[in-house]
Amino acid sequence: MGAAGMSEHLFDHADTRDEALAKHIADALQRDISARGAASIAVSGGRSPRGLFLKLAARPLDWSRVHITLVDERWVDTASADSNERLVRETLLQGPAADANFIGLKTAHADPREAIPALVAALATMPLPLTCVVLGMGDDGHTASWFPQASNLGALLDPDNPAPVAVCDPVTAPHLRMTLTLPVVLAASEIMLYITGDAKREVLARAAAADYPVAAITAQQHNPASIWWAP
Numbered sequence: 001m002g003a004a005g006m007s008e009h010l011f012d013h014a015d016t017r018d019e020a021l022a023k024h025i026a027d028a029l030q031r032d033i034s035a036r037g038a039a040s041i042a043v044s045g046g047r048s049p050r051g052l053f054l055k056l057a058a059r060p061l062d063w064s065r066v067h068i069t070l071v072d073e074r075w076v077d078t079a080s081a082d083s084n085e086r087l088v089r090e091t092l093l094q095g096p097a098a099d100a101n102f103i104g105l106k107t108a109h110a111d112p113r114e115a116i117p118a119l120v121a122a123l124a125t126m127p128l129p130l131t132c133v134v135l136g137m138g139d140d141g142h143t144a145s146w147f148p149q150a151s152n153l154g155a156l157l158d159p160d161n162p163a164p165v166a167v168c169d170p171v172t173a174p175h176l177r178m179t180l181t182l183p184v185v186l187a188a189s190e191i192m193l194y195i196t197g198d199a200k201r202e203v204l205a206r207a208a209a210a211d212y213p214v215a216a217i218t219a220q221q222h223n224p225a226s227i228w229w230a231p
């Protein structure tokens, strides 16, 4: 399924995949803690990563030196079942990992565009470039909140976009979104694509030919992603 340079980690069970990826991420975070005193990660929400987050939270790390943010967020109250922040708080920011520094992408602003200056300032407090970015992918080939029908998709995927975050109206999915832009993701030390199920594996395989937004990750060779797949 991969383009040149991408490594594939294929598992028989989601549980073993999650265990292996949690260890891989924790090792990367530990390397940055040792090398620069702090580490950073952006994680995706959605339905898939609950098991990964529970396993990652259980890894022994000095979590007070870890900075966590989201790849993207739905513009809903953080108490909503659709909130990615809620998922991260309930699964990843638990036990010792509750000491991590978390920056959510949802503010109290009714209009997400008004939140951008505050979010840019908040993200600038993280150790950058990010140590890891964990991307999910939708059946329509979106990743982050880079949705195929979004009117500003070109800007979201512009490698020279100076804005680290942007608002996206997905058109084909509920809720306005706040999302990291492509340059922030590509600048990370490691990009992981976290993919579950045969249908998504097929989407990934045709991403470049179909010009899906996820091809901005899979068809570039500047910073090849690793794929972590389970049925």
Ligand SMILES: O=C(O)[C@H](O)[C@@H](O)[C@H](O)[C@H](O)COP(=O)(O)O
Pocket (backbone or CB within 6 Å): 044, 045, 046, 047, 048, 049, 071, 072, 073, 074, 084, 135, 136, 137, 138, 142, 143, 144, 145
């Ligand atoms: O908030 C979101 O919608 C996401 O962060 C999004 O990019 C997600 O990773 C994919 O849509 C896959 O979502 P599922 O895991 O729910 O299939």
